[in-house]
Amino acid sequence: MYNGSYWRGYFMARHHVSLVIGIVLEAGALISTLTGKTFVKYQGIVSRAKDPKTFQDNVVFYYLFGFFFLILYFCTFN
Numbered sequence: 001m002y003n004g005s006y007w008r009g010y011f012m013a014r015h016h017v018s019l020v021i022g023i024v025l026e027a028g029a030l031i032s033t034l035t036g037k038t039f040v041k042y043q044g045i046v047s048r049a050k051d052p053k054t055f056q057d058n059v060v061f062y063y064l065f066g067f068f069f070l071i072l073y074f075c076t077f078n
Helices: 008-012 015-035 052-076
Strands: 038-041 044-047
Touching: 015 038, 015 052, 038 052, 044 052
Parallel strands: none
Antiparallel strands: 038 044
């Protein structure tokens, strides 16, 4: 993104929100990994033992999007 773009200005003004979202997602992924249970939309709490594929997909989603938002924060940090 070049310096005059609308999206760069938008993210620069709200870069602290990316930090909060990234930390919450990473914390959720870490807690889910350690406990073996995670919250899945429309299914409630899913256990690693009962449904490993859904559990793994959800935890990977948390980790990837958490890292995405943390990288977005550090790219817009002044």
